[in-house]
Amino acid sequence: MTNWETLQPPAPEGGWPPDRKTFWPWWLCAPPLFAAIGLMAKTVVIGGERIPATGPVIIASNHVSVIDPTYLIRAFWKQGRLARFLAKASIWKVPFIGAMMRASGQVPVDRRGGAAASLQAAEHLIETGSMVVVYPEGTLTRDPKLWPMRGKTGAARIALESGVPILPVAHWGAQQILPPYGRLRPFPRRTFTLLVGEPLDLTPWQGRAGDSRALAEVTDAIMDAITALQARLRDEQPPEHRWDMAVDGDPYHRDERSKSGSRAAAQRRAAKRKARG
Secondary structure, eight states, rough: OOOOOGGGGOOOOOOOHHHHHHHHHHHHHHHHHHHHHHHHHEEEEEEESSOOOSSEEEEEEEETTTTTHHHHHHHHHHTTTOOEEEGGGGGGGSSTHHHHHHHOOOOEEEEHHHHHHHHHHEEEEEEEHHEEOOTSSOOOOOTTTTOOOOOOOHHHHHHHHHHOOEEEEEESHHHHHSSSTTTTOSSOOOOEEEOOOOOOOOOOGOOOOOOHHHHHHHHHHHHHHHHHHHHHHHHOOSSSSSOHHHHHHTTOHHHHHHHHHHHHHHHHHHHHHHHTO
């Protein structure tokens, strides 16, 4: 029989942040969720002392599997924080993962709304003193060996406009449970390891949130830090060239499959309309 109390870490000195205390739907969902994902992998956090116990903070993470948000939530929960994600709205359609995202108060971002929608959502979370987790790559990495690829400027813009500390993190292990666009592999039990880096010093770029060059430089600094952390976890040297989908393409051909699927669906609808006369 599961001991639910062991799944919830003791309160940090000074008590929980407001969102951890009051978001009661998550208290109902967290124990069974953590028990379920704990069967597939144990969670190890390195450098957790760098995470502020209270107050707003931005987490910039790599992204190797659609299941890694669940393990990141568990890892940060162990440190006394409820992580809030800015993630593409399509994740909310994934069974189980979508339900978990809704229950934990995550924020879906419709890409059709552009950067303004993401910034507005992030600003709201920061105002409430939340931990905001951002995937700078904007999607699963397309690097064939799962190294971080070229980032987008959203995380840099949020950090510069808000002045909130930004922590780079890297994780490894989720891809063994659910490979990118692959099938779930629940057994044998794996290890999900999260390595938390030092806060990035953005002093040279302060006051330049509207400067495209500054945003690009900060984004490169974020991705360099994440890559260095992942290299430590993997005990490997990262490639000299950072994967760029605009230049190197998409080895999973997701865009082509999506367009092909849309065309096929349109053809089926047209055939049905013709059959009805």
